Amino acid sequence: MNEKIIKRNLELMELVTQYILGEPALLERLPPEFRLVILPEDDPELSLYNLNLLNKHSSFNKAIVMVRLCAQQLKFESQIPQLYVPLAMAA
Numbered sequence: 001m002n003e004k005i006i007k008r009n010l011e012l013m014e015l016v017t018q019y020i021l022g023e024p025a026l027l028e029r030l031p032p033e034f035r036l037v038i039l040p041e042d043d044p045e046l047s048l049y050n051l052n053l054l055n056k057h058s059s060f061n062k063a064i065v066m067v068r069l070c071a072q073q074l075k076f077e078s079q080i081p082q083l084y085v086p087l088a089m090a091a
Contacts (some may be wrong), residue, residue, distance in 0.1 A: 008046050012038045016067050016081055031063035038067045 016038060020027055037054050039047045054064065069081040 005046060005049050008040075008043065009038065009050070012040060012046075012069070016069070019081055030065060034063040034065045036065050036067060038069070040069055042070050042072055 013036070016036065020030070035054070035057075037050050039050060041047075067081045
């Protein structure tokens with residue numbers, strides 16, 4: 001696995017986690033257990049990697065929460081990430 005991709009994912013995961021924990025109303029609306037998939041609009045390589053990872057491990061029975069964001073803007077706190085929770089999980 002590419003160390004740069006891992007590092008980018010960890011950085012974004014930290015930023016998104018901080019955002020979610022700082023929004024109690026949002027946290028209450030999320031499923032009790034879920035897999036977080038980050039899709040940075042300004043990093044197509046990382047988005048594709050994360051989608052492939054999701055596909056590879058889709059057998060987990062957890063809800064999926066997808067986060068669309070612009071990584072650079074999020075780092076400077078000028079953007080709110082967009083969270084999407086699918087309506088139903090595939091059987």
